[in-house]
Every structure is written in C-alpha cells, then in structure tokens.
Amino acid sequence: MPELRHDPIQKRWVIIATERSRRPSDLHVGSSAVGDAGAFCPFCPGNESATPPEIMAIRPPGSHAGAPDWKVRVVPNKFPALRIEGSPDREAAGVYDRMNGIGAHEVIVETPEHGTSLADMDYRGVERVVQAYVARQADLLRDQRFKYVLVFKNHGEVAGATLSHPHSQVIATPVTPRTISTELTSAREHYHLKERCLFCDVLAQELQAGARVVWSDPMFAVIAPYASRFPFELMILPRRHGHAITALTPEEVSGLARVLRDTLRRLKIALGDPAYNFMIHTAPNLDYEPRRVTFWQTIPWDFHWHIEIIPRLTQVAGFEWGTGFYINPTAPEEAAMFLRGIELR
Amino acid sequence: MPELRHDPIQKRWVIIATERSRRPSDLHVGSSAVGDAGAFCPFCPGNESATPPEIMAIRPPGSHAGAPDWKVRVVPNKFPALRIEGSPDREAAGVYDRMNGIGAHEVIVETPEHGTSLADMDYRGVERVVQAYVARQADLLRDQRFKYVLVFKNHGEVAGATLSHPHSQVIATPVTPRTISTELTSAREHYHLKERCLFCDVLAQELQAGARVVWSDPMFAVIAPYASRFPFELMILPRRHGHAITALTPEEVSGLARVLRDTLRRLKIALGDPAYNFMIHTAPNLDYEPRRVTFWQTIPWDFHWHIEIIPRLTQVAGFEWGTGFYINPTAPEEAAMFLRGIELR
Numbered sequence: 001m002p003e004l005r006h007d008p009i010q011k012r013w014v015i016i017a018t019e020r021s022r023r024p025s026d027l028h029v030g031s032s033a034v035g036d037a038g039a040f041c042p043f044c045p046g047n048e049s050a051t052p053p054e055i056m057a058i059r060p061p062g063s064h065a066g067a068p069d070w071k072v073r074v075v076p077n078k079f080p081a082l083r084i085e086g087s088p089d090r091e092a093a094g095v096y097d098r099m100n101g102i103g104a105h106e107v108i109v110e111t112p113e114h115g116t117s118l119a120d121m122d123y124r125g126v127e128r129v130v131q132a133y134v135a136r137q138a139d140l141l142r143d144q145r146f147k148y149v150l151v152f153k154n155h156g157e158v159a160g161a162t163l164s165h166p167h168s169q170v171i172a173t174p175v176t177p178r179t180i181s182t183e184l185t186s187a188r189e190h191y192h193l194k195e196r197c198l199f200c201d202v203l204a205q206e207l208q209a210g211a212r213v214v215w216s217d218p219m220f221a222v223i224a225p226y227a228s229r230f231p232f233e234l235m236i237l238p239r240r241h242g243h244a245i246t247a248l249t250p251e252e253v254s255g256l257a258r259v260l261r262d263t264l265r266r267l268k269i270a271l272g273d274p275a276y277n278f279m280i281h282t283a284p285n286l287d288y289e290p291r292r293v294t295f296w297q298t299i300p301w302d303f304h305w306h307i308e309i310i311p312r313l314t315q316v317a318g319f320e321w322g323t324g325f326y327i328n329p330t331a332p333e334e335a336a337m338f339l340r341g342i343e344l345r
Numbered sequence: 346m347p348e349l350r351h352d353p354i355q356k357r358w359v360i361i362a363t364e365r366s367r368r369p370s371d372l373h374v375g376s377s378a379v380g381d382a383g384a385f386c387p388f389c390p391g392n393e394s395a396t397p398p399e400i401m402a403i404r405p406p407g408s409h410a411g412a413p414d415w416k417v418r419v420v421p422n423k424f425p426a427l428r429i430e431g432s433p434d435r436e437a438a439g440v441y442d443r444m445n446g447i448g449a450h451e452v453i454v455e456t457p458e459h460g461t462s463l464a465d466m467d468y469r470g471v472e473r474v475v476q477a478y479v480a481r482q483a484d485l486l487r488d489q490r491f492k493y494v495l496v497f498k499n500h501g502e503v504a505g506a507t508l509s510h511p512h513s514q515v516i517a518t519p520v521t522p523r524t525i526s527t528e529l530t531s532a533r534e535h536y537h538l539k540e541r542c543l544f545c546d547v548l549a550q551e552l553q554a555g556a557r558v559v560w561s562d563p564m565f566a567v568i569a570p571y572a573s574r575f576p577f578e579l580m581i582l583p584r585r586h587g588h589a590i591t592a593l594t595p596e597e598v599s600g601l602a603r604v605l606r607d608t609l610r611r612l613k614i615a616l617g618d619p620a621y622n623f624m625i626h627t628a629p630n631l632d633y634e635p636r637r638v639t640f641w642q643t644i645p646w647d648f649h650w651h652i653e654i655i656p657r658l659t660q661v662a663g664f665e666w667g668t669g670f671y672i673n674p675t676a677p678e679e680a681a682m683f684l685r686g687i688e689l690r
Binding site: 001002003004005006007008011012013015016017019079080081082083086088093094095096097098099100101148150152154157158159160161169171173174175177178179180182198201202205209226227277279308310315316317318319321323324325327 | 346349350351352356357358360361362424425426427433438439440441442443446493497498499502503504505506514516518519520522523524525527543546547554571572624653655660661662664669670672
C-alpha cells in the first residue's frame, strides 16, 4: 500500500509508492557529465582573465589578487540572473506586481583542479569552500537591498550545470523566496504553539527512531527526510540550534566540511556519481527583517539552518508540476539503510 | 536589466532574465521521443488484455467493452501511485502526519493510432479525449474519499512519459494538493477584497493589453502568463467564469478541444515537437468541501478553472529547488508574439 506522508517543514504531502520502483525508468541515474569536455575552461588557473574580476579568493600567504595560485575563487557570474546596480523600484502593473531584477549572482570556483569534485577533495579543501560560503553570505547580507542570500550547487548537466569545473553559486534576491517563507512560517507556527524549534523536534525524533539517520556526530546529523520528495534526498542539520550559517564557529565550519564531503562521497559511491543539487537554507537578512513591524519580526531566530541535497534520479512530471506534491518510489528508510552501509574509501 | 514579476495566482516571484538566453544551453528543445520504439505497446488496439480491464471507452455504435475498435480507452494504471481500496486512516507519527495512499490512478489512451499525438489529431478526435477528461472527473468526484482529481499529460521522456502511445493520466488524491490550495486561497482573498474573480481580472487585463495573448475566441483565451516560470509556458482560460470542467456545456467541450489542439500544434510547429506537460486545474471536490466549517466553505465557486501547459525546454536547477522561484530566459511577450505568428497547417 502506498503511503502519504506530510512534511511539517514544507507543509507538503508526498506519496511514498515503493511498488513503482519496479519500473526501470523510475530510477535512472542522471549522469554527472557536462557537455563541455575539451572546451576552454574559464575557471581553470591561468584563465583568470576569462571571468569578471574576482570578488574574493582564498590564497596561500604571499599570493595576490589575479595570480593563478588561488585555492578557492569567487567571481561575478558572467551571465547574471540579477544585476547588482540600481534599486528594486517596486510598482504595480495592473493586477500584477513588478520590480527591477536587483541582486547578486556569483560563482564560487571550489578548486583549481578541473576534475576534482567536492566528493573527492580532502577535508581541508572542502573547508575552504565552506569558508567561502560563509564569507559571501556575511558580505552580501550587509546590502540592505538583499533580503535573502542562497548558496547552492548544481552538479551535472541534468542538475543544471553548464560548466564541468567544480563550482557553487550564490544568488542574493530582493525578496524572501517562497520556499524559505514557508519554512519560516512553519517554524514560527510551531514555536508559537510549542515553544520549541520545529527542526529541533524533527531532529530529536529522527535520532531516537534511527531508521532515517544516515550519519550523526556530536555536531551534525544527516537524515533522509520522512516525507522525501525524491529517492535518496538528504538533509544535513546542525545539532546545535542556530538560525544562520554566518553564526558558525570555526570548529563547526570544519565539522560541516567533513559531513558535507562524506555525504557527497557516500552518494557518489552508492549511486555512481549522480547529478545532484544542494541548497543551503539559512535565515533571511536579519538587518532587514527586524524593521518590519509585522509577521517576521521575531522569526529568523526560530529558524534552524540546514542543507538540502537532491540527487537527480527521477523526472519531475505533470503530476508534480500540477499539484506540488511528489511521488517517491524509494522509501527514505531504505535509502538511509543503504547509505549507512556504504564504506567510505 | 532583468525584471522580477509576481504571479498573483501562485503568489510566486519569477525572474525574467532575457540576457541569459544567449547561452545556448539555456534553451534546448527537450525531445518528445520516448525510449520504447519497437517494444510491445500495451495501449495499441488488439493488446487490450495487456492492461487492467477498461473503466470506460468511447466506442462506435454496436461495439462492446474489450473489443479493439475503441476511439478512446480509460484503464487503471498498472503501476498506480495510489490505491483505490481502503480508507485514508489519517494519523500522527510523532511530529509528522501520515495516511494510507488511497486514491485513483488511471490512464486515458487518447487514440488507437500509436503515432498520432493530440497536436496531429482532428478536432473530433481531441473532443473525444476532452469528453473522457470530463467524464472521469465527474465519476471520481462522486467518491467522498477523493478531495481532488487531477487530469494531466506528460508528452516526451524528459516530461516524464514512459510509453510513447499518446495518453493522458488521471490521479485522484485524498488531500487537496498544495498548488491548488494556493490558487484557491489567492482566488478567495481577491474575491474577499474586490468582489471580483482574480482570474477574470487577469484575463480582462491580458485581453486589453494584448502583448501576451496567443489566441482568443468567444469561448477561450490562450495567454503566456505575465510571470511565466518557463519559456513558452501557456495558460488556456475559459472566458466565461466557471469553477470546474465538469460544468462545461457540449459546445464548450468542442471549443476546448479546438483551442487545446491548435495550441499544442502551434507549440509543435514553433519549437519542433517539444516535450511538454499540461495540467487541468479545476475546483476540488464540491461534495466534500462544503462540509468543512472553515476556510474553504464558499471557495470553490470563486475558482476559475484553467489549463497550464509547460514545454520542457530548460533544466530546473538548484536555485529553483532552493527558493521556489524561477529564472526564465524568454519574456512571455516574445513567446506570445512568436506563437501568434505561427501558421497552423
């Protein structure tokens, strides 16, 4: 019997229909390949002039901006979805609303090595990438026009990557995105009702039950969410309640790098280097939000930051687009059990 | 300058970033091919025994159930996402909620001809398909366990189709899906504020402006939505306010068949037979809904049914999954102008 499960964070029903996984087409691994093999790579060392000037870089002592001996390099996206100059100028357009596409769109080049993905790096390498995530969040949140800063990664062409050199992206937006608003509302409502954090409650229940836990250490837990939309969907949660990645201690940054790298490596070994997306869900702009008189005023601190990882193994079809709920052919308990058994090498 | 546009129906911001369409990877036509060429087709006439027994069929006079001379045939999905037997049995699972996966999952085989898609059929053939959509809605809504009935179509493998023989699907669910709830809420709030239908207001503004109108006749209008998520996304709206396709007159069924077939044909000619999804958004179960004391009690009649069509031309990546808003490289005004210029042949 298929089962309907409700996600209290996204307020979304999901159909867990494991009988359907017998259809071979339901679970084919989206290749992580990107169709740019042999092409000129603008992210490789020595090609720095092919990108806009760097915003920041992590470099060895003695190195300087523009030199090719960087370890992590952040540059503006050459084809930005949003522009940094100007003001939003919100206005009505009859029954609609519009504003200028103000924001930031940056690329974080994760490593000078073209062929080394996060799953293959050493912990120190991933730690530098996480340091860059935190630094770009903190810097962009200083801009009062930006209400939200999203750090995310597309790995593989079916996940939306257009360049194969390992990179993450940062987009700062002048509105709080709907998905985040839903999570903030859920967290606020739960806190209002229970005086507890919703995510802390979820985490406590998961750690006690164990069936959906892939990994846990004193700082972080990796779980397959109860109402997973997709096979092998994962969530990395900090065990200490915190609303934003900008408030991480250096030890937590190291710990996050370890758990992120190991989780991606587990997926790579288990599923044969699948295409995936991950997104860091952190609080919206606190400098901005408290000034609003209503609704969100006290919210951001009720939020509990986390990372969502989505391997791209199934097609999203008309049912999902038409309803906003999902049919998942793999029970999260099975996914977690399988991933727990993977030996990291 | 990119532009942010707000969809008052889905309460969703979209980034219209036309500069990005210069990247060739941003707009590649998802093939409508399905990898089952040469394989046994369970939907072809003569193979009726390969599917579960038919639920209904449209047949010439004198024909009988099981005979191979049907025109449209509706059968249960052999791998259903939801099961017809049982009761939902809602219950708590700690901080979560669950229920049994009760519902219906049917396949509407649109034609006996394996290679003839809706875009290629004559009007009479598409009319029979629309008649089947209406009949299945009406029949499934009699079941008090089902709160919503979604009719949708996946055309092409990247749109989620696994069999190439032209078919649509019907899924009846024991909860009102989130996407529909959002639209119902928007319609209710707008009616509360203005005492007018939100969709009627959108339609009036679009018909007056004209820039996003692909087609209009006395019964229907086809528009590229102001805040389109995807290139060439379209919406078919009835000009007469109506909450559900089950209330269509026979003339409106014919009119809908014509506009649906012509719109799909326009997309096929313009974009080279792209993969697409369409979903019919109609009111939830009225037999059920009025019994609830709160919230939706008077809503369904404020709703305005419509069809959403989504050609699958771009990848959905981490930004979209992480935020619920979309980057669209093609302005809907350009898409509408291009489609208006297509000569139907």
